[in-house]
Amino acid sequence: MIHKYIGAALLFFVLFCTLLLANIHTKDISTSYMSSKNLEIAECASACALPSHVDLSGDSFPVKRTEKQWRERLSPLAYSVTREQGTERPFSNAYHDNKAIGIYNCVGCNTPLFLSADKFDSGTGWPSFSRPIDPRTLGEKRDISYGMQRIEVHCKVCGAHQGHVFQDGPSDRGGLRYCINSASLLFEPLNDLDEVRAKVIAWYAAK
Ligand SMILES: [Zn+2]
Numbered sequence: 001m002i003h004k005y006i007g008a009a010l011l012f013f014v015l016f017c018t019l020l021l022a023n024i025h026t027k028d029i030s031t032s033y034m035s036s037k038n039l040e041i042a043e044c045a046s047a048c049a050l051p052s053h054v055d056l057s058g059d060s061f062p063v064k065r066t067e068k069q070w071r072e073r074l075s076p077l078a079y080s081v082t083r084e085q086g087t088e089r090p091f092s093n094a095y096h097d098n099k100a101i102g103i104y105n106c107v108g109c110n111t112p113l114f115l116s117a118d119k120f121d122s123g124t125g126w127p128s129f130s131r132p133i134d135p136r137t138l139g140e141k142r143d144i145s146y147g148m149q150r151i152e153v154h155c156k157v158c159g160a161h162q163g164h165v166f167q168d169g170p171s172d173r174g175g176l177r178y179c180i181n182s183a184s185l186l187f188e189p190l191n192d193l194d195e196v197r198a199k200v201i202a203w204y205a206a207k
Pocket of ligand 1: 107
């Protein structure tokens with residue numbers, strides 16, 4: 001009789017270990033899923049929601065401000081996102097559903113970073129763009145926080161954290177998705193694409 005109980009306990013133990021191993025294996029896969037092009041939007045959304053832990057403090061940027069100046073310039077949310085690598089809430093941010101024509105400038109230094117023409121609805125609740133206006137204005141850093149492989153993006157002019165870039169964007173637009181915080185941007189509404197073009201050209205001409 002006692003052998004029966006020992007046998008049942010052993011069987012239970014083996015089953016428990018199998019389930020445990022399967023769970024660990026699933027977690028291993030999830031750490032590398034960022035590179036998959038078939039990424040589910042829901043998974044992306046949760047990846048977007050996690051703050052970045054990239055350290056930009058050692059990097060040098062053309063626009064520099066003191067802590068006091070940053071605090072004066074930025075709202076508490078914009079400070080948290082851009083200076084402390086934070087993340088705002090999805091769907092309740094200023095620009096996730098903004099369809100107006102215009103330019104999205106960096107909140108930290110007014111550098112034009114994204115165009116309305118490159119914005120698309122990713123369904124994640126954050127403003128999403130297929131490309132920056134000029135890759136030279138957007139720095140990238142590998143972000144391995146939370147056991148994930150992500151690429152953090154920031155304004156190369158002032159160091160303001162913007163968000164992350166993923167490889168699951170629209171294939172007909174290059175395949176990238178820049179998942180950006182509204183709090184990192186200041187939208188400048190304009191009348192049409194000609195006006196957008198003129199503004200961007202004027203900004204570069206003044207540099
Ligand atoms: Zn900036």
